[in-house]
Amino acid sequence: MNKTNKNYSHKKPEQKAKKSQASGDRLHESDLVIRRFMLNQPNSRLGLQPGYFRNTFSGQEYQSLRANVLLWHRGRVYFEDGQDVVPACKSNDGRQPMNMVERPKAETCGHWNSDGWFVAECPLAAWRFYNGRRCSPLCQETWSFLGILEADGFPFWISLKGQSLRSARQFLSMCQEVIKAGQNELFDCSITLSTQLIQGRSFAYYVVRFSDPQWIPKNSAQHRKLKGHLRRYGLADIQQTFDAEQATEPTAALAT
DSSP states (O other): OEEEEEEEEHHHHHHHHHHHTTSOOOOOGOOOOOEEEEETTTTTTTOOOOTTTEEEOOOOOEEEEEEEEEEEEEEEEOOTTTTTTSSSEEESSSSSSOOOOSSOEEEOEEEEESSSEEEEOOGGGGGGETTTTTEEOEEEEEEEEEETTTTTTOEEEEETTHHHHHHHHHHHHHHHHHHTSSSOGGGEEEEEEEEEEEEEESEEEEEEEEEOOOOTTTSSSSHHHHHHHHHHHOOHHHHHHHHHHHHOOGGTOOOO
């Protein structure tokens, strides 16, 4: 009897079952919503540790975050009243209000000129004078950072505004010198995000602080891994995260 004519049908059902199981429904990359870390302030609701970073999805809190930054985006947010939890106007690119804003305060927020300076076109985005002092715009600038948490290797967003931007500017300025020299990419920089209490007679709040950058070798396996993360998550939109937060806990989607 020719061996090639042997009947192996008794093995086929098991093979088909395995193939069917492997091709079942699964969560695709486009379905994933990236978590966000929020800085708990002293006036946060009960149960939150002031000065800690809170995962807005799981509720887990961290005293500090060790991470690599993949990229960052500018934005703006304006609240009619200091007690509001829903912004009256918002931009995720710092140039024009989002489509979801029902009554935008202007058609455009502003633009960056050839010298790299922001030129406000909306009065709320312009610096102003109050009692003889130069004051920051009523519409606050926000910076959103997309990073990879060293502890678990998964991505996260964190949005900063106000006094936290000082440390962020210093961090990016230090990185710019190295990046322009062609020695490293931004994601090669390992940092620790921590918090600092700013306290006065009638106020107390925390700000985010960036540690000095520590660079990984550009020819290392870690560099290649982080480069893969950038390709995978580089087109992520933080609005998808805000929408997911607001669907379950509206106020959490607006705090930083």
